[in-house]
Amino acid sequence: MVAAVFLAAGGLPASGLAAPAFVDDGPLATDTGHVHVGWTTDEPVTLTLTAPDGQVRPVYNGTNDGIFLSGLADGEYALNLVGESGAKAAPLTLSVSHQSLEQALWLAGLGAIVFLLTVIVILRGTRGEGADG
Amino acid sequence: MAEDKVFLDPTVGWILLALFSVLWIGLGVYWGRRNKSFEDHALAGRNVGLALGTATAAATWITSNTTMLAPQFALQLGIWGMLAYSTAAFGLILFAPMAKRIRQLMPHGYTSGDFFRLRYGRVAWAIFLVFTLFYSLTWLVSMAMAGGILLEALAGIDYAWGMSVILAVCVIYTMRGGLAAVIGTDFIQSLIIIVGICVTGFAVLQNVSVSEIHANLTATKPALLDVLFPAAIMAIFNNLLFGLGEVFHNNVWWSRAFAFREGVASRAFLMGGLVWLPIPVAAGFIALASGALGVAVPSADMVGPLVIAEVLGGVGAVAIFIVVFCSLASSIDSLLAATSDLVTEDIWRRLLHPSSSADNLKRTAQWVTLGLGVLTWLVCLPRIGTLATVLFFAGPLVGSMIWPIVTGLYWRSANTVGAIGAMVLGAGVGLYFYFAIGFYVATLIATAVSMVWTLGACALAKGRFDWTRLKEAA
Numbered sequence: 001m002v003a004a005v006f007l008a009a010g011g012l013p014a015s016g017l018a019a020p021a022f023v024d025d026g027p028l029a030t031d032t033g034h035v036h037v038g039w040t041t042d043e044p045v046t047l048t049l050t051a052p053d054g055q056v057r058p059v060y061n062g063t064n065d066g067i068f069l070s071g072l073a074d075g076e077y078a079l080n081l082v083g084e085s086g087a088k089a090a091p092l093t094l095s096v097s098h099q100s101l102e103q104a105l106w107l108a109g110l111g112a113i114v115f116l117l118t119v120i121v122i123l124r125g126t127r128g129e130g131a132d133g
Numbered sequence: 134m135a136e137d138k139v140f141l142d143p144t145v146g147w148i149l150l151a152l153f154s155v156l157w158i159g160l161g162v163y164w165g166r167r168n169k170s171f172e173d174h175a176l177a178g179r180n181v182g183l184a185l186g187t188a189t190a191a192a193t194w195i196t197s198n199t200t201m202l203a204p205q206f207a208l209q210l211g212i213w214g215m216l217a218y219s220t221a222a223f224g225l226i227l228f229a230p231m232a233k234r235i236r237q238l239m240p241h242g243y244t245s246g247d248f249f250r251l252r253y254g255r256v257a258w259a260i261f262l263v264f265t266l267f268y269s270l271t272w273l274v275s276m277a278m279a280g281g282i283l284l285e286a287l288a289g290i291d292y293a294w295g296m297s298v299i300l301a302v303c304v305i306y307t308m309r310g311g312l313a314a315v316i317g318t319d320f321i322q323s324l325i326i327i328v329g330i331c332v333t334g335f336a337v338l339q340n341v342s343v344s345e346i347h348a349n350l351t352a353t354k355p356a357l358l359d360v361l362f363p364a365a366i367m368a369i370f371n372n373l374l375f376g377l378g379e380v381f382h383n384n385v386w387w388s389r390a391f392a393f394r395e396g397v398a399s400r401a402f403l404m405g406g407l408v409w410l411p412i413p414v415a416a417g418f419i420a421l422a423s424g425a426l427g428v429a430v431p432s433a434d435m436v437g438p439l440v441i442a443e444v445l446g447g448v449g450a451v452a453i454f455i456v457v458f459c460s461l462a463s464s465i466d467s468l469l470a471a472t473s474d475l476v477t478e479d480i481w482r483r484l485l486h487p488s489s490s491a492d493n494l495k496r497t498a499q500w501v502t503l504g505l506g507v508l509t510w511l512v513c514l515p516r517i518g519t520l521a522t523v524l525f526f527a528g529p530l531v532g533s534m535i536w537p538i539v540t541g542l543y544w545r546s547a548n549t550v551g552a553i554g555a556m557v558l559g560a561g562v563g564l565y566f567y568f569a570i571g572f573y574v575a576t577l578i579a580t581a582v583s584m585v586w587t588l589g590a591c592a593l594a595k596g597r598f599d600w601t602r603l604k605e606a607a
Contacts, residue, residue: 031364032209032210032364033356033362033364034208034209034433036432036433057353059353060429062429064429064431065431066431066432067429067430067431068208068430068431068432068433068436070208070209070354070356070357070433071211071350071353071354071355071356071357071358072354072355072356073355073356073359098356098362098363098364099363099364099367100363101361101363101366103363103367104363104364104366104367105366107366107367107370107371107574107577107578108366108367108369108370110370110577110581111369111370111371111373111374111577111581112370114370114374114577114580114581114584115223115370115373115374115377117584118227118377118535118536118539118584119227121539121540121543121544122227122230122231122539122543123230124543125230125234125539125542125543125544126230126233126234126543
């Protein structure tokens with residue numbers, strides 16, 4: 001009974017293996033929707049991701065010590081890591097807040113202007129129509 | 134849900150490494166036997182035809198970054214990221230008309246450094262040399278390090294051994310064969326890479342349909358399909374301009390413009406760009422399929438090999454090993470050749486020994502190639518991971534050189550004040566925004582600042598450049 005309570009709390013499992021643990025204490029934050037999540041473990045683990053709408057889905061099962069998550073929409077996520085023995089890591093929270101769309105569109109517009117002017121200089125120059133070529 | 138994967142047996146890896154090493158060195162020695170002078174060694178006798186020209190343009194641009202970083206871009210930035218990477222093809226496509234112009238203006242030219250020295254004077258030339266050597270050496274180091282890391286990840290070959298073998302093979306055949314060997318091996322390497330990527334793309338589609346990939350991405354990685362993904366939108370023109378800056382300034386491409394036969398350069402670069410354009414899309418598509426295939430991705434840069442091993446098994450592991458080896462070799466050899474020519478022509482000949490004979494210059498170029506190889510090996514040996522990321526700093530540097538080069542080729546009003554200011558201001562402001570916002574805006578801002586300064590300097594210029602000054606005798 002005591003062992004079961006200890007296990008549920010995420011302590012040393014009955015097998016003597018250290019409980020899995022995330023490398024970062026957290027919370028994690030990203031402005032690009034992608035993040036590397038690392039952990040330490042002596043046994044196979046299952047990682048689940050709880051989305052902002054409360055939906056839970058498994059994202060990893062195996063013996064690796066990390067996974068790369070990407071394409072996440074804005075919101076607060078929870079990551080839960082559970083070992084094969086049932087030992088749990090302390091949950092990790094992940095905050096996704098993408099960069100300003102307005103800033104992105106302004107910079108894309110600037111990029112388009114610079115690129116178009118570059119193309120115009122090359123094409124006009126090639127046709128001998130440069131301002132002073 | 135994702136599971137773990139394994140790769141190639143180390144013995145098979147060593148056998149493949151040995152076979153391709155012997156092949157490249159043998160071909161390098163064979164193609165280099167006719168080189169008598171520096172012009173033969175550095176520019177393949179200025180007689181490269183359309184087929185080899187197209188292949189070398191495409192193959193050199195297919196680096197290990199294309200086969201490894203394009204999937205990473207797609208995994209991080211989605212559909213836009215995949216397309217953003219493919220916009221680097223515009224570097225080759227727009228260099229096509231410029232290459233023709235370069236041949237007309239500089240019929241006896243050797244390097245892009247010759248252009249800066251003759252067009253803008255020694256100060257601009259010195260800044261250009263610092264920028265281009267930083268870019269070339271960091272690219273070289275990042276490729277050699279990637280070689281060691283990838284061979285270790287793919288086949289369990291020790292990093293130091295894998296990196297050393299790839300570098301040594303490229304140094305030997307580039308020393309012996311010069312640009313002729315580089316272009317010849319590029320032709321074979323480009324065919325292998327294109328076939329490998331096409332086979333992988335079809336194999337992925339045999340395992341999972343496009344609708345399944347779309348459904349998986351919608352459910353698990355929705356931002357990758359988002360048309361208004363901010364970081365990805367910013368990356369589009371940044372990557373495009375990075376590609377333009379890399380091609381427009383670097384001697385890898387200028388040496389080819391000088392080496393191609395009369396009338397070949399513009400068509401070769403245009404076709405090379407069109408051949409290259411779909412490759413990042415195909416490579417990126419592989420990454421987008423990773424979720425639907427249930428492939429665990431422990432780090433973004435390994436997504437390509439992991440998916441290929443999943444869909445093709447042992448054959449896939451062999452295929453990715455060969456494709457990676459060819460991608461690395463086709464870029465490392467070109468960088469070694471072009472950088473050694475730049476050092477030989479711009480520093481050894483123009484600064485130190487103006488009266489060097491053709492034979493002496495050829496020998497010097499060979500020793501410089503060996504020296505570059507040893508220097509790269511020494512830098513790579515400690516495996517300092519952050520070194521490879523230094524290449525991203527080069528974005529603002531190469532972006533700031535676009536407008537001085539383009540206007541310098543076509544506008545007589547382009548001048549030294551404009552070129553120096555554009556490079557220094559553009560690179561400085563771009564590097565500031567690299568840290569203030571991120572790598573995905575630095576090149577864009579550097580190019581914009583450089584463009585505004587160049588246009589202002591041209592508008593205020595009173596003098597007009599005499600094009601005949603570029604026709605310096607060899």
